[in-house]
Amino acid sequence: MEGGGGDAFGSSTAPLTWHDFLERMRHPSAADFVKSIKSFIVSFSNKVPDPENDSAAVQEFLANMEGAFRAHTLWAGSSEEELESAGEGLEKYVMTKLFSRVFASVPEDANSDGELYEKMALLQQFVRPENLDIKPAFQNETSWLLAQKELQKINMYKAPRDKLVCILNCCKVINNLLLNASIASNENPPGADEFLPVLIYVTIKANPPQLHSNLLYIQRYRRQSRLVAEAAYFFTNILSAESFIWNIDAQALSMDEIEFQKKMESARAHLMGLSTGTEHQQTETNLDTMEERLKSNRELDSTVSVEGHQVLSQSYGINKDVDGKYKPLINRLSISDLEKKGTTDLLKEENVNKYFQEYPFLFANAGDLTVDDVGSLLNCYKQLVLRYVALAKGMGIGNESLSLPNTETPSELSGVKESEYVAEMEMKVEDHEEVSRKGGSCAEDLILQMDDAESKKVADDSTAEVSS
Numbered sequence: 001m002e003g004g005g006g007d008a009f010g011s012s013t014a015p016l017t018w019h020d021f022l023e024r025m026r027h028p029s030a031a032d033f034v035k036s037i038k039s040f041i042v043s044f045s046n047k048v049p050d051p052e053n054d055s056a057a058v059q060e061f062l063a064n065m066e067g068a069f070r071a072h073t074l075w076a077g078s079s080e081e082e083l084e085s086a087g088e089g090l091e092k093y094v095m096t097k098l099f100s101r102v103f104a105s106v107p108e109d110a111n112s113d114g115e116l117y118e119k120m121a122l123l124q125q126f127v128r129p130e131n132l133d134i135k136p137a138f139q140n141e142t143s144w145l146l147a148q149k150e151l152q153k154i155n156m157y158k159a160p161r162d163k164l165v166c167i168l169n170c171c172k173v174i175n176n177l178l179l180n181a182s183i184a185s186n187e188n189p190p191g192a193d194e195f196l197p198v199l200i201y202v203t204i205k206a207n208p209p210q211l212h213s214n215l216l217y218i219q220r221y222r223r224q225s226r227l228v229a230e231a232a233y234f235f236t237n238i239l240s241a242e243s244f245i246w247n248i249d250a251q252a253l254s255m256d257e258i259e260f261q262k263k264m265e266s267a268r269a270h271l272m273g274l275s276t277g278t279e280h281q282q283t284e285t286n287l288d289t290m291e292e293r294l295k296s297n298r299e300l301d302s303t304v305s306v307e308g309h310q311v312l313s314q315s316y317g318i319n320k321d322v323d324g325k326y327k328p329l330i331n332r333l334s335i336s337d338l339e340k341k342g343t344t345d346l347l348k349e350e351n352v353n354k355y356f357q358e359y360p361f362l363f364a365n366a367g368d369l370t371v372d373d374v375g376s377l378l379n380c381y382k383q384l385v386l387r388y389v390a391l392a393k394g395m396g397i398g399n400e401s402l403s404l405p406n407t408e409t410p411s412e413l414s415g416v417k418e419s420e421y422v423a424e425m426e427m428k429v430e431d432h433e434e435v436s437r438k439g440g441s442c443a444e445d446l447i448l449q450m451d452d453a454e455s456k457k458v459a460d461d462s463t464a465e466v467s468s
Contacts, residue, residue, distance in 0.1 A: 020082075021089025024074050033072075036065065037090075041097050049105035055220035058094070058102075062223055065090055087223065092159040095221050099158040102221065104213040112212045120207040120245060125267035127204055131253040132197040137185040138178055144198070147173040148206035154214050160222035163214055164231060170206075171234040174198050192237075200241045215242060 025034055040061050044054070066087045069075050075083060095102075104110050129139045150170040154163050178190035178198065208214070218227075218235065227235065244252070250260035 017085040018089055018092065021086055021093070024086070027074060029072075029074055033065070033068070037094065041094065044098060045101050049101070051102075051106060051109075051216070051220060054102055054105070058098070058221055059224060062087070062091055062094070063225075084226075087226075088161060091161065091221075091223055095160055096158045103158075103217050104210060109213045109216060113210045116212050116242070116246065117207060117209055119248070120204050121271060122264055122267040123245070123248060124204050124207060125270060126263045127201070127253065129197075129201055131255065132201055133254070134197050134201065135187075135194070137187055138181050138190070138194060138198065140177055140181065143177050144174070144202050144205070147171075147177075147202045151203065151206040152208050154208050155210060160218050161226075164218050164222055164227075164235065167218075167238050168231055168234050170202065171195075171199065171237060174202060196237060196240060196244075199237055200244050203238065203241050204245060211242065215239060 024030055025037075044057065047054075066083070069086045069090075070083055075086060078086075104113065129141070147170045150166055150173060154166040157163050157166065175190070175195060178194055182188065182190050203211070215238065250257040253260065255263075
């Protein structure tokens with residue numbers, strides 16, 4: 001992903017910046033630096049989360065370490081750009097290590113994430129560009145999809161800078177689209193009054209999970225001396241967009257209050273899958289008819305057994321719920337059918353990657369993994385097996401059908417044609433990855449890799465290599 005953002009990002013996009021930092025840390029003369037970094041990470045991790053104090057502690061540590069870099073022989077004669085690169089490398093390493101400790105570390109942040117996500121999920125069902133007073137000349141929802149995709153990448157990264165770059169890229173896409181539109185329509189160059197409404201709309205449509213925590217994370221842990229210039233301007237804009245979304249009401253959308261409330265309720269009903277109107281009435285009528293038919297059959301044979309009653313009920317496609325009323329039986333699909341249906345539904349999604357954000361190893365290659373990843377992978381595997389077996393058991397599938405796809409041997413797999421649904425899904429996921437590479441080098445930062453004499457290691461688990 002291209003850094004952009006002027007001088008604030010220039011140093012961190014230089015070739016091999018990250019690897020240069022790690023190589024310097026492996027130098028014997030950097031032993032004291034390595035010790036200080038490790039000591040800070042350990043002591044910090046053992047403290048009770050306190051966002052304000054945590055932020056101050058990290059900012060102070062980064063500032064002190066960068067000052068020490070400048071005075072050390074390892075950076076003697078280095079340019080300002082190289083020193084900035086060292087600071088970027090330090091921030092990236094430290095915050096990747098501390099990410100799970102500091103990101104959404106208090107319940108208040110997690111609750112705010114949920115509330116904001118839910119509100120945007122409702123708003124995106126009915127908010128249109130005209131509700132935000134976006135001029136027709138600047139309305140281009142198809143092109144805005146690219147900006148949405150950039151913002152949706154924010155949870156793929158751990159370093160504050162990388163998350164900030166996602167926001168920066170989103171904003172630059174919007175800015176460029178507005179500029180091109182203004183030229184084509186002979187409008188005045190777009191300013192904040194044109195830019196912010198589009199950013200608000202794009203943010204609502206993108207609705208990235210944990211947006212609130214991501215913004216707080218950048219505020220707290222991005223080195224303050226680098227949150228300047230263009231990066232600071234665009235970051236301030238997305239903070240304004242978040243604030244606006246939090247407070248959106250009928251007046252903000254130029255709507256009547258009653259109309260606004262109706263649309264919110266309708267959106268909520270849609271998301272909850274509620275059925276209304278004649279469809280619901282028709283269902284009730286059908287249930288009453290089937291119950292009468294069942295009652296008539298029971299009167300013909302009062303000696304029917306409990307088992308017989310269950311069979312009779314099933315023959316009419318109904319069953320009893322907890323209130324003793326009858327409800328339709330749902331036809332049970334096989335696991336294969338469920339997988340096929342789910343894959344087909346996923347292929348229709350514009351933002352398919354949101355369903356895979358909880359699975360960090362999905363896009364990893366074998367060479368990216370380290371020994372420390374084994375624990376997480378084993379835990380994921382156990383959960384997968386337990387869920388798969390429990391699902392199959394609940395559907396009455398025998399043990400002979402429970403083997404997972406990845407238990408087949410290579411020779412067995414060689415004769416099996418890959419499912420078209422799975423192949424198409426993989427292509428769609430790969431397309432998303434390709435989009436993330438269009439900007440340049442940020443995709444390379446997705447997995448923090450380290451080079452040594454024998455192999456590449458993931459920087460998220462590179463303490464051993466740094467200390468060697």
